[in-house]
Amino acid sequence: MEELKDNKEFFKEHGIKNTKQRNIIFEVLKQANTPLTAEQIFLKVKKVDKSISLSTIYRVLNTFISKEIAVKLTIVEDNTSMFELNRIDHEHYLVCMGCNKTVDIGHCPLGVYENSLEETTNFDIVGHKFEIYGYCPECKNKERLTKN
Amino acid sequence: MEELKDNKEFFKEHGIKNTKQRNIIFEVLKQANTPLTAEQIFLKVKKVDKSISLSTIYRVLNTFISKEIAVKLTIVEDNTSMFELNRIDHEHYLVCMGCNKTVDIGHCPLGVYENSLEETTNFDIVGHKFEIYGYCPECKNKERLTKN
DNA sequence: GTTAGTGCAAAATCTTTGCATATTT
DNA sequence: AAATATGCAAAGATTTTGCACTAAC
Secondary structure, three states: OHHHHHHHHHHHHOOOOOOHHHHHHHHHHHHOOOOEEHHHHHHHHHOOOOOOOHHHHHHHHHHHHHOOOEEEEEOOOOOOEEEEEOOOOOEEEEEEOOOOOEEEEEEOOOHHHHHHHHHHHOOEEEEEEEEEEEEOHHHHHHHHHHHO | OHHHHHHHHHHHHOOOOOOHHHHHHHHHHHHOOOOEEHHHHHHHHHOOOOOOOHHHHHHHHHHHHHOOOEEEEEOOOOOOEEEEEOOOOOEEEEEEOOOOOEEEEEEOOOHHHHHHHHHHHOOEEEEEEEEEEEEOHHHHHHHHHHHO
16 A cells, blocks of 8 residues: 555645545546546545545545645536646646547647746736537537538 | 617527527627626626526527537636637636636637647547636735735 | 527536534644 | 544535427518
8 A cells, every 4th residue: 555655645745634535536536547527536436435425525626626736627518627636747638529538639838828927917827727629530420410 | 779780690690589688698798808607697688688587698608609609618716607709819818716807818829729639639629718827916915925 | 370589487417515423633 | 632524414506497478580
């Protein structure tokens, strides 16, 4: 359980207690390579801890966000938030509006832009959201058929 | 009422009926220079049409979105959607997490990027969301005080 | 006259919160 | 022991929907 020891240290650095629930949620987020909804996280966590509640998921995620461990973003087309770890060297996503498939679009090109914006606006910039949406090759055809 | 005649034509082009409610909502969106929440739109529209219902606001906005007349975006930190007209030559926003103030960040630099992405991914790209968030000069200081 | 849109109230969804209990430090 | 975190159930908030009625074409 080497990873738990690391997490313990990690949580300590962020000034929050090291609980079983936070560990599981953190591991789920680490292993995910796309953003997840609270519900998806809930289901994954439940496999390990049957008795966890959805409100704990939300509370832990909000704690992670306030400590800048995680970030929240919103996929277009419905109103549910998605969560992922706040990776410094992060990616962005191209989201299919047909099937919700997400595709990484490579290294984030916005760091430099943010720096120049901080200078011109005097804002203290914390982060950004950038998502591109459309239809994937498979859904493109379906879309075309239903539209005509 | 020259503008109503224009709107009538505009709605016809998009294959939707020209109703009083749609006209008012469209005018509200035209006059807004920042994205608005459904509730904000509701309140503005109510000044002109006291009997409009919030569900009509949502239905009209969803119609506008499906016809690509408007776009929906989500400001970080809460879960309410915001709406604005789908301007081809659009802007993006820098949002203050302290006071929700928004600042335009100039002409959108992402059109070219989308084109190259369409080629590499074979997606049919419909649009994107891009928001940068942080703390404005005024809230920066407040933030610093409450954190220590 | 037909089709599409609206208002209302009710439902559905997503998220937060109060409170008692449990866990962490 | 004190401070935080959790589970549960209940409440809040936002958005959608069924249905009868109305307006637009």
